[in-house]
Amino acid sequence: MKIPPDFDVSVYELVAQIPRGRAVSYKQLAVLMGFPDHARRVGRALAAAPQGLPCHRVVSSAGRTVSGWTAQRELLESEGVAFRPDGSADLRRCGWEALR
Template sequence: MSSSAKPNDFYERVFEVVAQIPTGRVTSYGAIAQYLGVASGARMVGYAMNNYRSYNLGYELPAHRVLNRLGQLTGRAHFEGDTMRERLQQEEVEFVDEYQVNMEKHFWDPVELEG
């Protein structure tokens, strides 16, 4: 994909939501999909996140804040080394296991964008 390629509308909407995840908070692929009206679209959100670096967005997404529904860092393979975990720790996000975030404490629902 060339650097001049533009993301499709769904991807753009995913990127807009991810860009607004507050520091120290995390959300899930499914929560983003549900917010965008694609209730079973968690995988589609995952595809968008896997590909966002192939687009020249002009800004960096806080992709490290998007986890699976259990709070597991399933996207960490797309980060160099242990960068995903390290970034979350720098934001004082608590872990309940080596690669699992305390979702009760740190979960952010994109519905908060409406309030």
């Protein structure tokens, strides 16, 4: 499956829909948008994401915050996202579309 030119845009729109107090993994985003094998591509898209996008709500599948961005955890916590003692986001409780 090829990557459409509006792939990045789809990522942005999806991220913009993440409700406050929720977190999503790159893999989750890739799956929701129909590209389960392009989590890495999603990460690259977010690296170039425009300001104003709540990209801090996106973490790795293990719940790890973005490399080199320690403040991301603070932001999520201030929104009500639960974190584990090891410093990973609790996607089981605060995962978007994966909450149940």
